[in-house]
Amino acid sequence: MHQHAASPDPTAPPRPPADSADVIVVGAGPAGSSTAFHLAQAGLDVLVLEKSHFPREKVCGDGLTPRAVKQLVGMGIPLNAEDGWFPNKGLRIIGGGVRLELDWPELASYPGYGMMRNRRGFDETLARAAAKAGARLLEGVNVTGPVLDEASGRITGVTARATAPEGDGTQRTYHARLVIAADGNSSRLSLAMGLAKRDDRPLGVAIRTYYTSPKHDDDYLESWLELWDSDRLLPGYGWIFGAGDGTSNVGLGLLNTSAAFQHTDYRALLRRWLAGMPAEWGLTEENRTEPVRGAALPMGFNRTPHYTRGLLLVGDAGGMVNPFNGEGIAYAMESGEIAARLITQALARPDLASTERVLQGYPQALRETYGGYYTLGRKFVGAIGHPWVMKVATRYGMPRPALMRFVLKLLANLTDPRGGDAADRVINAMSRVTPAA
Numbered sequence: 001m002h003q004h005a006a007s008p009d010p011t012a013p014p015r016p017p018a019d020s021a022d023v024i025v026v027g028a029g030p031a032g033s034s035t036a037f038h039l040a041q042a043g044l045d046v047l048v049l050e051k052s053h054f055p056r057e058k059v060c061g062d063g064l065t066p067r068a069v070k071q072l073v074g075m076g077i078p079l080n081a082e083d084g085w086f087p088n089k090g091l092r093i094i095g096g097g098v099r100l101e102l103d104w105p106e107l108a109s110y111p112g113y114g115m116m117r118n119r120r121g122f123d124e125t126l127a128r129a130a131a132k133a134g135a136r137l138l139e140g141v142n143v144t145g146p147v148l149d150e151a152s153g154r155i156t157g158v159t160a161r162a163t164a165p166e167g168d169g170t171q172r173t174y175h176a177r178l179v180i181a182a183d184g185n186s187s188r189l190s191l192a193m194g195l196a197k198r199d200d201r202p203l204g205v206a207i208r209t210y211y212t213s214p215k216h217d218d219d220y221l222e223s224w225l226e227l228w229d230s231d232r233l234l235p236g237y238g239w240i241f242g243a244g245d246g247t248s249n250v251g252l253g254l255l256n257t258s259a260a261f262q263h264t265d266y267r268a269l270l271r272r273w274l275a276g277m278p279a280e281w282g283l284t285e286e287n288r289t290e291p292v293r294g295a296a297l298p299m300g301f302n303r304t305p306h307y308t309r310g311l312l313l314v315g316d317a318g319g320m321v322n323p324f325n326g327e328g329i330a331y332a333m334e335s336g337e338i339a340a341r342l343i344t345q346a347l348a349r350p351d352l353a354s355t356e357r358v359l360q361g362y363p364q365a366l367r368e369t370y371g372g373y374y375t376l377g378r379k380f381v382g383a384i385g386h387p388w389v390m391k392v393a394t395r396y397g398m399p400r401p402a403l404m405r406f407v408l409k410l411l412a413n414l415t416d417p418r419g420g421d422a423a424d425r426v427i428n429a430m431s432r433v434t435p436a437a
């Protein structure tokens, strides 16, 4: 029998040219990869442009709450210990002279456990899952700006340069019907489309590093509520999250509502805080395995609108970090799923006006999902900017476990929408009646 080279199937739809797609996703962090995964699953042609090469680092606490785990499960990602996934049971909060272990709540809507996974492994796993689902992932492609339709001002693609080592730096243009800004906190693409950060929304700054420590196999995420700047109690917290691999991720974050925000020497604060830790935990310079690195946390919708002229913002690009606890991964993944669901409907519409109507629903869907809760979060952030509020809250709240179980549900946004307990009903009602500004 003779072997013939496969001839093209005349009935197959034409393959899109390599430089165009239905949707371009800029950035393959958790937001971009989740968006791409869900779009590809719905059968759309998706091009993901990521400036770095995997595996790559991202400054993060690496802590995944049950909200993030739910998203991972929904993407069919195996969470095996041998791949570096390390489960946790809840949160340990230390403050006001009290040490409280609070298990993640038992809910119908979310699993009862969280996870740790470093971002080198986490982000690559998600990006590969998107590629496996059918998205075309191009690594080492740095997006330099939007391509606009002159008449409408609509984004019709992006310009990009291939980065070293393979890239020769020449500029290329990619075209698509829609573009996703999933390029993280600084989101140059959003900026180039006229969407700057809002200065009326909270912003955090956090630093982190890793230590080899006997606490590495701690199965609670540990948060320290008392960060002191001489005699001033700062709005923020320090964390020690065991990664289960011999190391702990250790860091601290502050909110921009404090007067100390601009002037704090974060590294000195970390050193002072760790100097008070038990010696046997080994959180010392000799055991530090990585440099201390920092980055910003854009919170409570601090870049809007989330849809304009063919561009949708997901994750940190849209400022979606939870203002109560600094968690951003779950919201990056959820916003990606919401965006993908709407885009799939929008691109099936026969004309632009009808497509637009669906896309205008994206900011609305985000407001309905997080709006009231994030407004509450902004009030919370404003309140704890006053040192006396932090002091009263830690001194009088911490010794009351029932209250703190409520606080955990509020801070981690973990409630059942229907049929939950009294705490769920109070939190849901508070989020519902608070305007989604």
Ligand SMILES: Cc1cc2nc3c(=O)[nH]c(=O)nc-3n(C[C@H](O)[C@H](O)[C@H](O)COP(=O)(O)OP(=O)(O)OC[C@H]3O[C@@H](n4cnc5c(N)ncnc54)[C@H](O)[C@@H]3O)c2cc1C
Binding pocket: 026, 027, 028, 029, 030, 031, 032, 049, 050, 051, 052, 058, 059, 060, 061, 062, 063, 064, 065, 141, 142, 143, 144, 182, 183, 184, 185, 188, 206, 207, 208, 251, 294, 295, 296, 297, 314, 315, 316, 317, 321, 326, 327, 328, 329, 330, 332
């Ligand atoms: C110190 C610190 C600790 C944190 N701890 C936690 C935690 O424990 N748990 C948690 O849930 N959240 C935590 N967060 C928040 C979390 O890191 C972010 O919310 C999350 O990474 C947002 O995901 P993203 O996909 O939107 O953006 P990113 O993760 O920032 O991904 C953006 C991607 O876009 C790429 N990109 C950027 N520009 C371009 C370009 N021009 N062209 C092509 N690609 C581009 C980047 O290389 C990157 O891969 C922490 C943040 C900080 C700073």
